Amino acid sequence: MKTSASRVRRFDWNRWLEVPVTDPEDARRRKLLNIVLVTVGCLSFALLVLALAWYLLGIPGVNSRELGYIVFTVGTVGVATGGIYWLNHSARVSGWIAATLFLCLLTSLIGLSDTPRELAAGRSLFVWTIPIVLAAFLLRPWGSFLFTGVVIIIMVVLAHLAQEPANPTAIVGFLLLAGVAWLSASNLEQALREVRTINVNLDRLVKERTQALEDALIREHVAYGQLQATLESLRDGVIVFDRQGKIMVANPPAAALFEVRRELMTTRSVLELVGSRPLRPQDRGALLGLLTSEAERPLNRQIRWGGRHLAVWVAPVHSAGTTERIGTIAVFQDITAEVEAARMKDLFLAMVSHELRTPINSILGYTDILLAGMRGELTAEQTETLQRIARNGQHLLELVSDLIDQAQIQAGMVKIAAEPFELAPILEEVRTTCERTAADKDLAFVVHLEEGVPSPLFGDPRRVRQIILNLVTNAIKFTEKGAVHVRAFAPNRHHWSIEVRDTGIGIPEEKLPGIFDPFYQVDSSLTRRASGFGLGLAIVKNLVDLMGGTIKVKSRVGVGSVFTVILPIKPPKRQRRGRRPEIVR
Amino acid sequence: MNELALIIEDDPDLADIFTEALRAAEYRTETIRDGQVARQRLRQVVPKLVVLDMHLPNVSGIDLLYLLRHDAHLRKTLVIILTADARMAEAYEEQADYVLIKPVTFTQLRDLTSRLHGDERSPDQS
Numbered sequence: 001m002k003t004s005a006s007r008v009r010r011f012d013w014n015r016w017l018e019v020p021v022t023d024p025e026d027a028r029r030r031k032l033l034n035i036v037l038v039t040v041g042c043l044s045f046a047l048l049v050l051a052l053a054w055y056l057l058g059i060p061g062v063n064s065r066e067l068g069y070i071v072f073t074v075g076t077v078g079v080a081t082g083g084i085y086w087l088n089h090s091a092r093v094s095g096w097i098a099a100t101l102f103l104c105l106l107t108s109l110i111g112l113s114d115t116p117r118e119l120a121a122g123r124s125l126f127v128w129t130i131p132i133v134l135a136a137f138l139l140r141p142w143g144s145f146l147f148t149g150v151v152i153i154i155m156v157v158l159a160h161l162a163q164e165p166a167n168p169t170a171i172v173g174f175l176l177l178a179g180v181a182w183l184s185a186s187n188l189e190q191a192l193r194e195v196r197t198i199n200v201n202l203d204r205l206v207k208e209r210t211q212a213l214e215d216a217l218i219r220e221h222v223a224y225g226q227l228q229a230t231l232e233s234l235r236d237g238v239i240v241f242d243r244q245g246k247i248m249v250a251n252p253p254a255a256a257l258f259e260v261r262r263e264l265m266t267t268r269s270v271l272e273l274v275g276s277r278p279l280r281p282q283d284r285g286a287l288l289g290l291l292t293s294e295a296e297r298p299l300n301r302q303i304r305w306g307g308r309h310l311a312v313w314v315a316p317v318h319s320a321g322t323t324e325r326i327g328t329i330a331v332f333q334d335i336t337a338e339v340e341a342a343r344m345k346d347l348f349l350a351m352v353s354h355e356l357r358t359p360i361n362s363i364l365g366y367t368d369i370l371l372a373g374m375r376g377e378l379t380a381e382q383t384e385t386l387q388r389i390a391r392n393g394q395h396l397l398e399l400v401s402d403l404i405d406q407a408q409i410q411a412g413m414v415k416i417a418a419e420p421f422e423l424a425p426i427l428e429e430v431r432t433t434c435e436r437t438a439a440d441k442d443l444a445f446v447v448h449l450e451e452g453v454p455s456p457l458f459g460d461p462r463r464v465r466q467i468i469l470n471l472v473t474n475a476i477k478f479t480e481k482g483a484v485h486v487r488a489f490a491p492n493r494h495h496w497s498i499e500v501r502d503t504g505i506g507i508p509e510e511k512l513p514g515i516f517d518p519f520y521q522v523d524s525s526l527t528r529r530a531s532g533f534g535l536g537l538a539i540v541k542n543l544v545d546l547m548g549g550t551i552k553v554k555s556r557v558g559v560g561s562v563f564t565v566i567l568p569i570k571p572p573k574r575q576r577r578g579r580r581p582e583i584v585r
Numbered sequence: 586m587n588e589l590a591l592i593i594e595d596d597p598d599l600a601d602i603f604t605e606a607l608r609a610a611e612y613r614t615e616t617i618r619d620g621q622v623a624r625q626r627l628r629q630v631v632p633k634l635v636v637l638d639m640h641l642p643n644v645s646g647i648d649l650l651y652l653l654r655h656d657a658h659l660r661k662t663l664v665i666i667l668t669a670d671a672r673m674a675e676a677y678e679e680q681a682d683y684v685l686i687k688p689v690t691f692t693q694l695r696d697l698t699s700r701l702h703g704d705e706r707s708p709d710q711s
């Protein structure tokens with residue numbers, strides 16, 4: 001930036017030389033003319049001063065008459081120059097006027113600068129080149145030809161005056177020179193025009209591009225603003241990170257979760273952050289597995305996070321419009337409340353069901369007392385009526401017990417024993433319990449313990465009995481004719497298995513997947529009478545899971561079903577106390 | 586003379602049913618509904634067997650069980666504890682002679698106790 005001091009020193013030439021006209025060609029020519037005029041003016045002035053000095057100093061060669069002559073000439077030239085300059089400077093006056101005037105002045109000066117003889121054919125021939133060349137640049141490119149014509153005429157006249165023959169070589173030379181000058185000037189003007197066009201185009205292009213950039217920037221700004229607003233307003237933590245785990249976006253809840261300042265989140269790696277959290281090993285492992293997964297479909301897990309339960313969802317992020325994966329988005333959802341509520345519900349259910357059992361027991365007890373004849377002898381009818389009451393009471397008790405069982409398992413209150421036991425007595429017990437009912441329905445009922453099942457087994461005999469009893473009573477319930485086979489065998493060295501096969505009504509294929517869900521009933525008029533809550537299989541599955549085993553079912557409608565339970569011979573070291581169910585949205 | 590069975594149960598209906606069950610099993614019965622009263626009574630009589638509900642209000646069934654096991658007078662008394670809690674059952678299995686998981690039916694108690702008439706509890710049995 002120029003300081004005021006340097007501004008004073010540097011003379012602003014442009015103000016004196018440039019003429020404000022719209023046509024750039026015209027402006028260029030006028031400026032060129034101004035330069036020439038100024039030069040001429042300065043030279044004239046210098047000459048004047050010189051002559052004056054010469055005279056005043058008394059140097060021979062310049063007397064007063066010659067001085068006067070010089071002053072007159074130079075003065076005229078100077079004044080003319082000034083006038084032409086003034087004309088040129090006025091934008092209202094066409095440029096060619098001043099140019100033409102100057103060129104004429106110049107030609108006249110040249111014509112008077114030497115003797116006609118010298119000018120036409122002698123030493124001063126060369127001076128005629130000046131107006132010819134200048135014309136091309138000051139007037140128009142073809143101006144050189146114009147002034148060549150003028151010069152030729154003057155030359156011929158002068159030659160005639162000097163009684164010399166005109167110099168044809170000079171004429172040809174001048175014409176050639178005019179041609180060269182014309183070419184130069186034309187090319188210059190052409191080149192300048194092209195440059196100007198390019199400039200104009202460039203300017204337009206730059207303007208367009210800048211506008212487009214501005215628009216894009218605004219759009220991005222708006223989009224970013226929307227994204228920010230959305231992220232800020234979410235209750236769940238959201239983190240987007242790239243393939244190396246570096247965090248690209250994180251919202252306030254996510255930052256709070258990791259106890260890192262929001263601004264610092266984008267400097268961290270999500271894997272490093274997880275690694276440094278105080279998590280249980282299984283939770284950390286599960287979370288890291290989730291975050292580093294390259295799976296293309298969304299995944300989710302539930303983990304414990306300090307005192308909270310979180311549901312973590314991950315999904316891939318792709319570059320706009322392509323299948324190229326650029327990172328992952330992870331959502332952390334606090335489900336502590338839901339988990340707590342579910343647990344409360346189960347606890348409540350377990351407690352309430354327990355309360356329900358007490359009066360039922362009393363009913364059964366008193367019925368037993370009556371049936372035992374302890375309140376007097378009974379008639380056959382009375383006995384039968386009491387037996388019905390007892391049966392229904394028993395049924396009610398079973399329903400409530402099922403409810404309690406299921407609720408307790410859900411609430412994680414069930415502990416599976418791990419003790420040695422014999423399978424044979426359990427199978428025998430099941431047989432005696434169920435053979436009456438099977439016989440009543442005219443079903444063949446076979447219970448078989450195969451060779452190869454080790455003795456003793458390890459686990460919870462009470463629960464094993466519950467499982468087998470449940471499956472067998474189901475089989476009998478849903479079979480109207482044929483047989484129920486119970487088979488205990490060892491499929492391999494580490495497991496033993498119970499298979500309950502029936503020739504009952506079977507289970508439709510579409511119902512099979514949900515068969516172990518709580519409260520699931522295969523809807524059929526046949527089963528309506530005798531059914532319970534439909535908890536039997538759910539409880540069985542839960543127990544089998546708690547024991548570290550698996551249960552499978554195969555079934556064909558109208559043919560029958562096979563339920564197979566496979567349990568480890570040696571149960572896993574740590575008995576699980578009951579699984580929290582997955583909360584599926 | 587029939588042997589004495591002491592029933593310690595606070596719920597009136599259950600107390601009634603258990604009493605009938607033991608009567609049906611040919612015992613002489615005394616039914617006590619309160620733990621404190623039971624404690625006092627146990628100083629006065631030596632029952633052949635005691636049916637003890639572990640879930641008594643006011644007095645802990647555990648304390649009564651301890652008393653039954655460590656009092657010299659009562660060392661020959663058979664103890665049947667009743668509990669709804671499987672964990673408790675497991676924990677006190679050693680101290681009681683029999684553990685019945687509630688709900689306990691009339692027939693269950695009657696059949697069990699009628700078999701115990703001749704049984705003696707040997708002092709070192711624990």
